[in-house]
Amino acid sequence: MTMKRLIWITPIILVFAALWVGIAFAQDPTPSDDDVNRIAKQLFCPVCENTPLDVCPTQACAQWRALIRDKLAAGWTDEQIKQYFVDQYGARVLSEPPRTGLNWLVYIVPPVLFVLGVIILARTFHSPKESKGGDSPNLTPAPVAGTPAQPASESDDYVARLEEELKKRN
Amino acid sequence: MIAQFGYGVLVISLATAFYAVGAAVYGYFKKSQRWVESARYAMLLSFPLITISALTLIYLIANNHFELDFVFAVTSRSMPTYLKMTALWGGQAGSLVFWSWLMSAFASAVMLRKWDRDREFMPWVIVVASVTLAFFIGLVVFYENPFARYWQTFDGTVITAMFQPSGAVPFIPADGRGLNPLLRHPGMIIHPPMLYLGFVSFVIPFSFAIASLVTGRTDDRWIRITRRWTLVAWLFLSMGLVLGSRWAYDVLGWGGFWGWDPVEIAAFMPWLTGTAFVHSVMIQEKRGMFKHWNTLLIILTYSLVIFGTFLTRSGVLSSVHAFAQSAIGPAFFIFIGATFIASAGLLIYRWNDLKSESELKSVFSREAFFLLNNLFFMSILVVCFWGVIFPLISELFTGQKVTVGPPFYQRATAPLFAALIFLMGIAPLSAWGHSTWKTLGRAMWKPAIAAVVAEVIILALGLRNPYALIGFFIIILTLFITLYEIWRAIRARGKATGENFLLSSWRLVGRNRRRYGGYIIHISMVLMAIGILGIGLFQTETQGTIAQGESLKLDGYTITYKDLAVFDTADARNVARAVVVVSKGGKVLAELHPRRDFFYESQQPMTIPGVRSTIEDDLYIILVDWQPILSSGATFKVYHNPLVNWLWTGSLLFIFGALVAVWPDKDPEYESARERARIAQQPAAAD
Numbered sequence: 001m002t003m004k005r006l007i008w009i010t011p012i013i014l015v016f017a018a019l020w021v022g023i024a025f026a027q028d029p030t031p032s033d034d035d036v037n038r039i040a041k042q043l044f045c046p047v048c049e050n051t052p053l054d055v056c057p058t059q060a061c062a063q064w065r066a067l068i069r070d071k072l073a074a075g076w077t078d079e080q081i082k083q084y085f086v087d088q089y090g091a092r093v094l095s096e097p098p099r100t101g102l103n104w105l106v107y108i109v110p111p112v113l114f115v116l117g118v119i120i121l122a123r124t125f126h127s128p129k130e131s132k133g134g135d136s137p138n139l140t141p142a143p144v145a146g147t148p149a150q151p152a153s154e155s156d157d158y159v160a161r162l163e164e165e166l167k168k169r170n
Numbered sequence: 171m172i173a174q175f176g177y178g179v180l181v182i183s184l185a186t187a188f189y190a191v192g193a194a195v196y197g198y199f200k201k202s203q204r205w206v207e208s209a210r211y212a213m214l215l216s217f218p219l220i221t222i223s224a225l226t227l228i229y230l231i232a233n234n235h236f237e238l239d240f241v242f243a244v245t246s247r248s249m250p251t252y253l254k255m256t257a258l259w260g261g262q263a264g265s266l267v268f269w270s271w272l273m274s275a276f277a278s279a280v281m282l283r284k285w286d287r288d289r290e291f292m293p294w295v296i297v298v299a300s301v302t303l304a305f306f307i308g309l310v311v312f313y314e315n316p317f318a319r320y321w322q323t324f325d326g327t328v329i330t331a332m333f334q335p336s337g338a339v340p341f342i343p344a345d346g347r348g349l350n351p352l353l354r355h356p357g358m359i360i361h362p363p364m365l366y367l368g369f370v371s372f373v374i375p376f377s378f379a380i381a382s383l384v385t386g387r388t389d390d391r392w393i394r395i396t397r398r399w400t401l402v403a404w405l406f407l408s409m410g411l412v413l414g415s416r417w418a419y420d421v422l423g424w425g426g427f428w429g430w431d432p433v434e435i436a437a438f439m440p441w442l443t444g445t446a447f448v449h450s451v452m453i454q455e456k457r458g459m460f461k462h463w464n465t466l467l468i469i470l471t472y473s474l475v476i477f478g479t480f481l482t483r484s485g486v487l488s489s490v491h492a493f494a495q496s497a498i499g500p501a502f503f504i505f506i507g508a509t510f511i512a513s514a515g516l517l518i519y520r521w522n523d524l525k526s527e528s529e530l531k532s533v534f535s536r537e538a539f540f541l542l543n544n545l546f547f548m549s550i551l552v553v554c555f556w557g558v559i560f561p562l563i564s565e566l567f568t569g570q571k572v573t574v575g576p577p578f579y580q581r582a583t584a585p586l587f588a589a590l591i592f593l594m595g596i597a598p599l600s601a602w603g604h605s606t607w608k609t610l611g612r613a614m615w616k617p618a619i620a621a622v623v624a625e626v627i628i629l630a631l632g633l634r635n636p637y638a639l640i641g642f643f644i645i646i647l648t649l650f651i652t653l654y655e656i657w658r659a660i661r662a663r664g665k666a667t668g669e670n671f672l673l674s675s676w677r678l679v680g681r682n683r684r685r686y687g688g689y690i691i692h693i694s695m696v697l698m699a700i701g702i703l704g705i706g707l708f709q710t711e712t713q714g715t716i717a718q719g720e721s722l723k724l725d726g727y728t729i730t731y732k733d734l735a736v737f738d739t740a741d742a743r744n745v746a747r748a749v750v751v752v753s754k755g756g757k758v759l760a761e762l763h764p765r766r767d768f769f770y771e772s773q774q775p776m777t778i779p780g781v782r783s784t785i786e787d788d789l790y791i792i793l794v795d796w797q798p799i800l801s802s803g804a805t806f807k808v809y810h811n812p813l814v815n816w817l818w819t820g821s822l823l824f825i826f827g828a829l830v831a832v833w834p835d836k837d838p839e840y841e842s843a844r845e846r847a848r849i850a851q852q853p854a855a856a857d
Binding site: 032033034037044050052055057090091092093094095096097098101102103105106109110113114117118121124125 | 422423424425429431432530533538541542545548549552553556557560561563564567568570571572573574575576577578582711712713714715775777805807
């Protein structure tokens with residue numbers, strides 16, 4: 001087989017293979033329970049409160065699962081089926097709000113508040129009163145190499161305050 | 171007549187609670203100890219009063235007084251007596267009575283403590299506890315009355331009212347509807363009391379916090395008094411959550427234990443702030459810092475406790491309309507708002523008195539790590555709170571109903587939980603005041619190397635999921651650091667005293683129960699994290715309809731359908747019980763009996779899974795459907811839940827650790843003085 005013929009034949013084989021696979025899957029007469037649950041798992045029962053469709057025990061949900069099976073048998077993709085449920089019953093059937101409009105708030109607010117918390121925390125660490133180096137000798141585990149010694153007056157002041165407090169508590 | 175008696179006693183207890191508030195406030199401002207003492211007696215009286223009322227209700231339930239709307243809704247003749255007793259908290263009205271009863275018990279217990287050194291707190295502790303109690307009794311008396319009876323009017327309509335409407339005659343149904351079958355489970359019998367105990371006992375530290383704000387005694391006295399109360403509250407709340415999870419796992423039949431349902435989250439939120447508080451109060455005790463923050467945390471915990479009680483009982487989260495229509499919704503809303511604004515107002519009023527006594531100087535100090543811990547807990551709280559209320563906001567502003575489900579919470583909280591577990595490992599190594607990465611490194615490097623070796627072994631065993639690899643590394647590192655830390659302390663003590671290993675560890679823990687109780691709790695959390703990671707990342711499932719003799723396969727297990735029987739039971743159930751055999755590699759491992767019970771009275775089905783449980787994994791089988799005639803085929807859903815038992819084992823260890831931490835000392839004042847002296851002499855916990 002020459003190289004030229006190979007170049008021609010390979011794409012043709014690939015196209016036929018893809019078509020055959022597509023047909024084979026599309027013609028699968030009964031999608032399995034696992035196929036149905038794969039999609040039902042991503043959806044919530046349109047009428048019950050906070051119940052995923054794959055585990056919802058009601059008769060209505062059993063019918064919706066049967067509907068998913070029918071759609072799968074008809075060759076619909078997972079996304080098409082999910083979109084069908086959204087069109088029929090609204091965004092509440094999705095396990096998360098769609099990323100549109102006001103719904104963005106649900107995704108944005110927690111990280112923004114987290115960053116705010118980090119900033120507040122960082123400010124607590126870098127307050128102007130902060131002194132570089134160790135704390136009072138009483139609470140310092142080991143002298144840190146390279147850090148300047150703390151002024152004696154501040155340290156004494158702290159020790160005095162600590163002792164006074166200990167006295168008060170005892 | 172009996173119902174009127176129970177209701178009457180409840181009305182008297184409401185009046186008593188109001189009197190206690192009035193007398194305490196009057197006594198405080200008039201500086202009259204007699205009035206405060208009178209308020210104290212009123213507080214003490216509330217417990218026997220509500221006990222009588224609750225016992226009356228239990229009597230009515232146990233004796234099938236179906237003329238009461240509440241009794242009709244939660245019991246039936248066929249229910250066994252022990253279940254009838256627990257039906258008290260099976261419905262909203264009864265559970266509010268139960269809540270009030272627990273509240274009065276805790277408030278009375280506080281009133282009986284030694285008050286010698288803290289008498290100035292007493293009036294305001296009474297005020298806070300009584301206001302909370304009065305609110306809940308008020309809900310029962312005015313909105314959700316479990317003593318209300320059925321009456322039939324002339325035109326045949328049946329109405330519910332406490333007192334006989336003119337011209338109406340009593341109406342007595344022959345039998346009740348019976349308790350919701352889902353609630354007929356040992357976990358559900360213990361779970362609500364545990365949760366409520368946790369909720370109620372958090373009111374005590376809150377009331378002392380408010381008392382310290384009002385009286386201006388803003389040192390850490392209130393924290394020292396309530397330390398044990400807080401830990402007990404935290405223990406109960408944690409147990410309530412674990413029992414609830416276990417109930418969900420056993421009863422709800424979806425193969426999991428936590429579905430990020432708003433009701434679950436409602437009970438989880440006070441736990442988050444409570445856990446942050448349990449850690450953060452230590453900074454105030456040891457260093458006199460973050461007083462504003464601790465007060466705010468306990469205020470938040472209290473508000474979330476009330477919020478949690480409200481949500482777990484009312485189902486108003488389903489829709490803003492349900493909230494507006496609910497009788498108690500607005501009452502709760504106003505109470506939470508009013509108490510939060512009043513508490514926050516007091517905090518602002520005392521802001522200048524709550525200045526820190528020390529400065530935060532080192533990013534590696536214990537207090538810095540505790541602050542980070544608080545940041546992560548609060549971030550998880552934000553995610554939870556926002557996720558729970560966002561559907562209401564969306565409906566209110568756009569009319570669009572949305573669901574905020576598990577993927578949202580899992581994605582947002584997983585890194586935060588991972589960070590918390592890592593902190594749990596390294597924070598106890600740092601010293602109060604100041605630590606450096608060198609001191610931390612010295613205490614960490616050996617466990618870190620061991621953790622790396624363990625990670626390599628896990629990799630070699632074939633685990634490739636990146637999330638699992640990161641998760642397990644953090645878990646193992648934390649576990650090793652904690653175990654190493656305990657081992658080092660035991661060895662040091664053994665060397666110093668010549669005691670053997672067992673005696674040395676016993677005495678070490680006995681001398682510092684709080685610290686080692688904490689370590690045990692940390693280890694238990696790590697075990698629970700292993701379980702959560704296992705089921706969260708590696709759960710697999712399959713479903714299929716098979717005839718007798720046929721099999722389903724999942725992760726190397728073969729599940730063979732043997733038989734199915736459908737029969738009625740004496741307690742009005744229709745049971746479909748399948749027999750399936752679980753085998754692996756040709757070896758039979760177990761025979762399981764997944765069931766579907768149908769309760770005739772309530773017309774509700776209940777799924778009882780067949781579970782084969784080992785420390786390695788659970789095989790969890792649900793009977794989904796079956797062909798009644800000749801039982802030719804049945805549909806089974808099978809879940810393979812790796813490592814889930816580590817969660818339950820961890821929770822048992824958690825209870826043990828919490829008990830170690832709360833176990834009373836001989837002389838708490840002496841012990842804490844000793845501890846402070848020890849810290850002053852021996853600065854680095856790591857050294």
